[in-house]
Amino acid sequence: MTNPYESPKSPFRPNEPPLTARTVGTFLAGFAVAMMLTVGATVISLACASALATALPKSLAGIVFFMGSPAVIGPLCSDILWRVTRHSNRPYAMGAITFGVAAFLLFGGCFMAITIL
Amino acid sequence: MNILFDTGQVGIDAASSAVGQVCNLSGQDAILSYGLTFTQLATQWEYAVLYLAATAVLATVAVRLLDKRDSVETPQRRERNLVATLTMTLFFFAVYVLARLNVGRVPLSTAAVTAAKLAGSALLVYSAAVNIAARHVIGRFWSDQIEIQENHQIVRRWPYTWSRHPMYGSLVLFGVGMGLIASNPLVAGLVLAVFWPAMAYRARREEQNLLAACPDDYAAYRQAVPMMMPRLAEPTAKVIRAGLGFMQLWSVLFACLDLFALSGVLTFGLSFLMARPDFRAAYKLKTVIILSFTALAAWNPRFVPLFWLPVFASFMSLSGHCPGTLAIHLLTRNVDAQEPPRDESL
Numbered sequence: 001m002t003n004p005y006e007s008p009k010s011p012f013r014p015n016e017p018p019l020t021a022r023t024v025g026t027f028l029a030g031f032a033v034a035m036m037l038t039v040g041a042t043v044i045s046l047a048c049a050s051a052l053a054t055a056l057p058k059s060l061a062g063i064v065f066f067m068g069s070p071a072v073i074g075p076l077c078s079d080i081l082w083r084v085t086r087h088s089n090r091p092y093a094m095g096a097i098t099f100g101v102a103a104f105l106l107f108g109g110c111f112m113a114i115t116i117l
Numbered sequence: 118m119n120i121l122f123d124t125g126q127v128g129i130d131a132a133s134s135a136v137g138q139v140c141n142l143s144g145q146d147a148i149l150s151y152g153l154t155f156t157q158l159a160t161q162w163e164y165a166v167l168y169l170a171a172t173a174v175l176a177t178v179a180v181r182l183l184d185k186r187d188s189v190e191t192p193q194r195r196e197r198n199l200v201a202t203l204t205m206t207l208f209f210f211a212v213y214v215l216a217r218l219n220v221g222r223v224p225l226s227t228a229a230v231t232a233a234k235l236a237g238s239a240l241l242v243y244s245a246a247v248n249i250a251a252r253h254v255i256g257r258f259w260s261d262q263i264e265i266q267e268n269h270q271i272v273r274r275w276p277y278t279w280s281r282h283p284m285y286g287s288l289v290l291f292g293v294g295m296g297l298i299a300s301n302p303l304v305a306g307l308v309l310a311v312f313w314p315a316m317a318y319r320a321r322r323e324e325q326n327l328l329a330a331c332p333d334d335y336a337a338y339r340q341a342v343p344m345m346m347p348r349l350a351e352p353t354a355k356v357i358r359a360g361l362g363f364m365q366l367w368s369v370l371f372a373c374l375d376l377f378a379l380s381g382v383l384t385f386g387l388s389f390l391m392a393r394p395d396f397r398a399a400y401k402l403k404t405v406i407i408l409s410f411t412a413l414a415a416w417n418p419r420f421v422p423l424f425w426l427p428v429f430a431s432f433m434s435l436s437g438h439c440p441g442t443l444a445i446h447l448l449t450r451n452v453d454a455q456e457p458p459r460d461e462s463l
Contacts, residue, residue: 082183098176105172
């Protein structure tokens, strides 16, 4: 039975994570959301690229496919998330950017580098 | 290309193989052979370490660059320099491609390759940690080009207590680590011959600007702290010396000449990083001894038992002295003793 004359207290939450763990969690959430966005966008972009590829010369089709790969889509998605959340939730935005870099390196960033060189 | 989609592969695999075919590269992994495939990450753990370390460093660089893009702060002074983030990244991509294509790779025994991978991975993790920490500590004073901000201050927190340019020093070590994991002296040599001087040039330009902005403060800082490479504290140096000792012991027990030679090369590298000057001198001499013994053993295997001498010296160094440092102390004491007494009457 509660006392109606007692001021309300904040609920006791013994399992509340400390600030650092919460920051890491937010960082990972940003990373995961950027990854999911990239997967979705890549599926769409590759579907478009495969439709286009039949009508294009081989060299151009290769570039179109590369532009639709996560090496390019990943950094784009993470930049969008960064712009949206950089002021409101910085660890989240940093997680998104980390995914962008990871995708760029994993899916042929070095290929782009040697193409430039 | 449509066949690739019909076989039910995930989109990226299809895309990469399509690009590979278009670019006349071989097979499905064509494009990713220059990058990292998931299979390679699982089977070549050293490249997984490289990938994670490079991602961590580049992510912090990207965050800082994006912060700069959003910043309204205008620098007090700005100097454009060719040695900047883009050129540094392109250099690393180029040496990475060399490493992946095995250009300049030296065929080594399994033990030597494993030792090189372990040493290289440790160097990669260490240099990435120092680089990220330095970028975090320097905060708003970090910039792609050389910039002096409003109310510019000299940062003196760790790792800026170790060296004046820990980010550049750590990048040099990162490159050497890449060379080690790939067992590729060409990669390490390019980093030391091209990248290091470029970093030194950029660091000197920065220092000239900083001396103009904060003359007294920076001059005192420059006197107290070394330029690029940090000096390892004695406990850390002891651990590394013990590791070298185990490498040498292994090479004696299994008559592994290339592992012994590798320990000599690592001894030479360590001789520049230790804090104690007597150990720095002794380890340069030790490098000459190790490499000479290796050459002798390659000429005639009867000389392999000589390898026990560096093993003994390495484990003796854990006590705080090795034969080399003892000899140096003995010589310097004799020199002090031979000095003629000063004539106080004059």
